[in-house]
Amino acid sequence: xxxxxxxxxxxxxxxxxxVINCSSSKALYSVHWYRQKHGEAPVxxxxxxxxxxxxxxxxxxxxxxxxxxxxxxxLTASQLSYSGTYFCGTEISNQGGKLIFGQGTELSVKP
Amino acid sequence: xxxxxQSPRHEVTEMGQEVTLRCKPISGHNSLFWYRQTxxxxxxxxxxxxxxxxxxxxxxxxxxxSAKMPNASFSTLKIQPxxxxxxxxxxCASSLRITGGNEQFFGPGTRLTVL
Numbered sequence: 061x062x063x064x065x066x067x068x069x070x071x072x073x074x075x076x077x078x079v080i081n082c083s084s085s086k087a088l089y090s091v092h093w094y095r096q097k098h099g100e101a102p103v104x105x106x107x108x109x110x111x112x113x114x115x116x117x118x119x120x121x122x123x124x125x126x127x128x129x130x131x132x133x134x135l136t137a138s139q140l141s142y143s144g145t146y147f148c149g150t151e152i153s154n155q156g157g158k159l160i161f162g163q164g165t166e167l168s169v170k171p
Numbered sequence: 172x173x174x175x176x177q178s179p180r181h182e183v184t185e186m187g188q189e190v191t192l193r194c195k196p197i198s199g200h201n202s203l204f205w206y207r208q209t210x211x212x213x214x215x216x217x218x219x220x221x222x223x224x225x226x227x228x229x230x231x232x233x234x235x236x237s238a239k240m241p242n243a244s245f246s247t248l249k250i251q252p253x254x255x256x257x258x259x260x261x262x263c264a265s266s267l268r269i270t271g272g273n274e275q276f277f278g279p280g281t282r283l284t285v286l
Binding site for chain 1: 202204213214215216219221226227262266268273274275276277278279280
């Protein structure tokens with residue numbers, strides 16, 4: 061039931077782009093993306109809802125393929141501040157906000 | 172708003188002792204979630220409440236764990252007796268649930284070490 065994220069880790073140079081994927085074996089109601097820096101709490105980035113609605117930061121883009129139950133997070137022109145672990149959380153139905161998180165993708169941006 | 176408040180921030184205890192973690196959600200939020208994070212198991216949902224009522228506790232590992240939400244501004248997670256394998260960071264999160272797909276705001280977490 062846990063979504064699978066790929067890649068597990070990625071190293072970038074400042075200015076480079078990256079894509080993080082999240083795949084579920086179950087039909088999804090929504091996909092949430094969070095970033096967590098070392099020693100800190102996860103911070104909300106974006107929600108993608110079934111039907112195409114999105115909520116989140118303007119500088120973050122993501123997609124949600126409902127047929128494949130996959131979501132991708134696009135990080136463009138990466139900055140040092142983008143470093144951290146990215147988690148996707150999947151909501152199977154409109155059942156109270158229950159999220160199942162993937163194992164995380166560790167992103168390191170080097171100068 | 173001060174955000175989600177958790178206490179204590181760090182807790183070191185000995186095996187067999189009772190541990191109580193506390194959470195104050197963001198004022199006005201109607202959903203509260205308890206998570207546990209470890210290197211091995213990642214970020215796991217333990218239990219969540221809507222309007223102070225426990226909705227799903229299927230993630231609670233065993234009977235040693237219990238959670239309560241006596242009112243809209245306070246929740247506790249209790250472990251009795253504690254074991255070394257309970258060592259983890261415990262996060263509380265809250266959200267304002269109107270329809271589906273609502274962002275969760277996480278507290279700073281409680282780092283629990285059971286010796």
